[in-house]
Amino acid sequence: MLKEKIDQITALGLDAVAGAKSSQELNDVRVKYLGKSGEVTALLKSLKDVPNAEKPAMGKLINDVKVKIDSALAQREATIALAERKAIEEKERLDVTLSKDNLEQGALHPLTLVKNEMLNIFMGLGFSVADGPEVDYTRYNFELLNIPQDHPARDFGDSFYINPDILLRTQTSCVQARVMEVTKPPIRIVCPGKVYRPDDDATHSPMFQQLEGLVVDEHITLADLKGTLEEFAKKFFSPSTKVRFRPSYFPFTEPSVEVDLSCAMCGGKGCRLCKGTGWIELLGAGVVNPAVLDACGIDSKKYTGYAFGVGIERATMIKYSIPDMRLLFDNDIRYAKQFK
Ligand SMILES: [Zn+2]
Known part of the structure; x- marks a missing residue:
């Protein structure tokens, strides 16, 4: 049961990371999966109901999910940061080819x-x-x-x-x-x-x-x-x-x-x-x-x-x-x- 749940959350989490389009969305994903009341944290809490013999194996699986999602987040974050910086540069680019027709020469009073x-x-x-x-x-x-x-x-x-x-x-x-x-x-x-x-x-x-x-x-x-x-x-x-x-x-x-x-x-x-x-x-x-x-x-x-x-x-x-x-x-x- 828990194993299936772990796989499901891994898939959903990685999908969510891949689908995030801004650092804001990415942060929401981080909170949703790795936050204090996040999905992965909930998995860890559910370990207490697992038979003692299975605990170490399950614990390792859950920790792997955390590492996978964490590393996917870091990669995605770098990609998004680069795209966002490019967007700002593009927006603030100085267009030296702009027409100067509406510039007027001043005159003394x-x-x-x-x-x-x-x-x-x-x-x-x-x-x-x-x-x-x-x-x-x-x-x-x-x-x-x-x-x-x-x-x-x-x-x-x-x-x-x-x-x-x-x-x-x-x-x-x-x-x-x-x-x-x-x-x-x-x-x-x-x-x-x-x-x-x-x-x-x-x-x-x-x-x-x-x-x-x-x-x-x-x-x-x-x-x-x-x-x-x-x-x-x-x-x-x-x-x-x-x-x-x-x-x-x-x-x-x-x-x-x-x-x-x-x-x-x-x-x-x-x-x-x-x-x-x-x-x-x-x-x-x-x-x-x-x-x-x-x-x-x-x-x-x-x-x-x-x-x-x-x-x-x-x-x-x-x-x-x-x-x-x-x-x-x-x-x-x-x-x-x-x-x-
Ligand atoms: Zn006169």
């Missing part, structure tokens, strides 16, 4: 293009590029630039303050103050960078970029400023661009000027773009206020300087006739592509 172009022009005019922190002390953003405590620009509503002494810079002029504090003239720098003010409409954004210029040396005058900005405008906009200065007021320059460009659309006759004036406002500039030079440790009796600050978004909008600044921040790839 128009603001990056404009910033690079501006830097190139100013570097060609002998300027070097300076950089500074976007989160800065009020000392650099205001005090050293002759913007006293009671100045309206220092109102908490007009700036993003971290605490009463630290804020997101409202202008790149902080970098000028930092450079003047540690550099002996001659100084000839441009500082591009992000600045922050709580405005948000078609022509203002809470974050925008400025490019600021500063020259400090002996005998620097408003005429040097005009010559530099004219040269920049002709290179950046068009060779026929004219530049006009209008008197203005900034705490850090004296005298201060607003700088206008002749309107490229109408050539000065007056149109919708220039609101009929023939001129387009580009930037603010002026001769560095002696109080700023002195505050930054530069002898204002010996040295003079000029400074200007141009909005990179504003210059981009003028150059490409862009009506709404928010188009520049939409991250719409179709829009950016036009500038490629």
Whole structure:
């Protein structure tokens, strides 16, 4: 009886091993036959009912079954492991013949293009590029630039303050103050960078970029400023661009000027773009206020300087006739592509 049962379980067990198609199925077979409550274990338990004389022979037969199934399992396991690894390799194979039709070439954002172009022009005019922190002390953003405590620009509503002494810079002029504090003239720098003010409409954004210029040396005058900005405008906009200065007021320059460009659309006759004036406002500039030079440790009796600050978004909008600044921040790839 037991002998037949042993043969039957051997046959069934070996069949099951041969039929297993995955390591999971193979494991189920192992548990079913060799596990604690498995078929072979049950055979061993049934030995207790076998007459003593037959016990050693039967015991050996059952042990043989265990060895046979165990060795079949090991062989099958190796075969399945190999097949499974091949399947994974096939699935993860890198197909270098795949079509690359849907890959597109990237392009620089128009603001990056404009910033690079501006830097190139100013570097060609002998300027070097300076950089500074976007989160800065009020000392650099205001005090050293002759913007006293009671100045309206220092109102908490007009700036993003971290605490009463630290804020997101409202202008790149902080970098000028930092450079003047540690550099002996001659100084000839441009500082591009992000600045922050709580405005948000078609022509203002809470974050925008400025490019600021500063020259400090002996005998620097408003005429040097005009010559530099004219040269920049002709290179950046068009060779026929004219530049006009209008008197203005900034705490850090004296005298201060607003700088206008002749309107490229109408050539000065007056149109919708220039609101009929023939001129387009580009930037603010002026001769560095002696109080700023002195505050930054530069002898204002010996040295003079000029400074200007141009909005990179504003210059981009003028150059490409862009009506709404928010188009520049939409991250719409179709829009950016036009500038490629
Ligand atoms: Zn016009």
